[in-house]
Amino acid sequence: MNMALKPDPTEKMMFQLTLRRRGVSDQAVLRTMEEVPREMFVDPRDRNEAYRDSALAIACGQTISQPFVVAYMTEQLQLQKDHRVLEIGTGSGYQAAVLSRLCKQVLTIERYRTLADGARKRLEKLGYYNIEVLLGDGFDIPAGAGDFDRIIVTAAMEQIPEKLLERLDPGGILIAPVGPHQGTQTLVRVVRTENGFDRKELVDVRFVPALPGIAREL
Ligand code: SAH
Numbered sequence: 001m002n003m004a005l006k007p008d009p010t011e012k013m014m015f016q017l018t019l020r021r022r023g024v025s026d027q028a029v030l031r032t033m034e035e036v037p038r039e040m041f042v043d044p045r046d047r048n049e050a051y052r053d054s055a056l057a058i059a060c061g062q063t064i065s066q067p068f069v070v071a072y073m074t075e076q077l078q079l080q081k082d083h084r085v086l087e088i089g090t091g092s093g094y095q096a097a098v099l100s101r102l103c104k105q106v107l108t109i110e111r112y113r114t115l116a117d118g119a120r121k122r123l124e125k126l127g128y129y130n131i132e133v134l135l136g137d138g139f140d141i142p143a144g145a146g147d148f149d150r151i152i153v154t155a156a157m158e159q160i161p162e163k164l165l166e167r168l169d170p171g172g173i174l175i176a177p178v179g180p181h182q183g184t185q186t187l188v189r190v191v192r193t194e195n196g197f198d199r200k201e202l203v204d205v206r207f208v209p210a211l212p213g214i215a216r217e218l
Helices: 009-021 027-035 044-049 067-077 094-100 113-126
Strands: 084-088 105-110 131-135 148-153 168-178 185-192 197-205
Touching: 009 027, 009 067, 027 067, 027 094, 067 094, 067 148, 067 168, 067 185, 067 197, 084 094, 094 105, 094 113, 094 131, 105 113, 113 131
Parallel strands: 084 105, 084 148, 105 131, 148 168
Antiparallel strands: 168 185, 185 197
């Protein structure tokens, strides 16, 4: 057995403490962060770093987000067991795995084939059966995918497309990093109300950019 695969219990305890200290308090979210094996989503060379609170490089020049940001965004979504959730930016599949434990179904979209195929295989192998991974463009969600209770964007958008907001069910919540591709972005939370959209800025973050179209490189 490869011992590098087994996270040190002290490390996992520190991981929980860090999330709590930074303000994550939802017990279901904290439990899920404890249960989803982040070491299986990072590059195998980085397994020893999996429980540090930092983003790590994955294939195609992309990143797996910092655990605090994953937990915080998940908490802000206020997920319920019957929710259908859309994620734009599958990357490693880690955020999708976390979401899937707290809702009914996740549709996650990724523009790199290598990442989409990798995440699909990994999620299947780990037993996350309520996640569908789609190769596609988050700026152009297929109409057949329907509407969603929650939408989470995990790549920085210069602005939130109107078309995307229209895919939220009434009472739905969208969370996305918004801002210039280079530099600081702000996490924005939008709630669809009876008469429109309520928008609130949360915290500053750094994400890789959301780019249009399916990537031509693998
Ligand atoms: N949520 C991921 C990290 C996302 S990194 C995780 O948990 O590992 C952002 C991802 O968004 C990258 O993989 C990038 O290729 C993807 N992306 C960027 N623009 C996109 C678009 N228009 N449609 C779909 N995916 C996109």
